[in-house]
Amino acid sequence: MSQHFSLLGLTARPVTGRDRLSEEVDRVQALLAQAQPPADCSPEIPVAPGRGPMRVLRQYETVMTPSGLRTRRATTAGFHPAATVDAFDRMELQARRRDPEGPALFTVAQVEAGRVYAALAERVDAAGVKCSSIEGQTKAGDGSASWIDAVIHDIQRYRRMLRAIGDEVVLAPQRRRVEDPRRTIRVRQLVDAVCIEGKTLREVRRTDGWGNARTANAALTDGLSAALDRLYEL
Structure with missing residues (x-):
């Protein structure tokens, strides 16, 4: 039988096995979501939580067309390559959160x-x-x-x-x-x-x-x- 107690007017209940299971499912789902390859990258890139977050390495080339210079994707099958996020990416992201218009930390x-x-x-x-x-x-x-x-x-x-x-x-x-x-x-x-x-x-x-x-x-x-x-x- 579940037990309830009151503390400073707040009612709480003990954590059950179902609660812990739900929390674990949410944690695993979050890990899998972070391990998904970016949308502009090949869908054949496997989901690998141990690899960590990834970033897009956007590849473009400038070519001459009858209407003038044109920039287009320079990728295989239209997908950009990807790389794992490293310390430089994380530091730059932290800097942009503090100051979106500030200069880059490193060249x-x-x-x-x-x-x-x-x-x-x-x-x-x-x-x-x-x-x-x-x-x-x-x-x-x-x-x-x-x-x-x-x-x-x-x-x-x-x-x-x-x-x-x-x-x-x-x-x-x-x-x-x-x-x-x-x-x-x-x-x-x-x-x-x-x-x-x-x-x-x-x-x-x-x-x-x-x-x-x-x-x-x-x-x-x-x-x-x-x-x-x-x-x-x-």
Whole structure:
């Protein structure tokens, strides 16, 4: 028999198994809705909740027609490609919510440099080898030479990127207090957190104990922007 109780004039009832089941169904439906590919993308893209939200990579081309220049979709079967939403997308969305008319947080070149760095780091990590361990292991005619050359090229480029990023301190407490949660943040740590781990600057601040301090946010934004500029110039 269900039991009711009154608290400050409000009547409540215990949560039942049916309530929990309904909440779980709603949660799953929300996950599936977020995992749907965007409307302008191919319907053959599978629904994958583990992949996360997606964004449209709109592809257009400008061609000459009898009536003059015309811009049209440059896609296969009329569908635009898609990509998963990353930290740059999330930060830009947060910035637009705060100020719809404000300037972009990062330039197109900076964002592209960060994404190229993330993709290269993933390839190097997936190769599972070090340059010193594969040099001189090519075998003529078996097709391995081109693969090893590509791996060596990626590793060497990755090392150049790491040197360009550097290891300078971006943010550090001026005075350490007792039980101070703030931790020093170096530029390599910052770049990896945003580009590879997918953290926004707000999440980086919270992870390292800086909360919502405006000075911390400005330092992280400037430090990341400068590192991305160096990457783009390589």
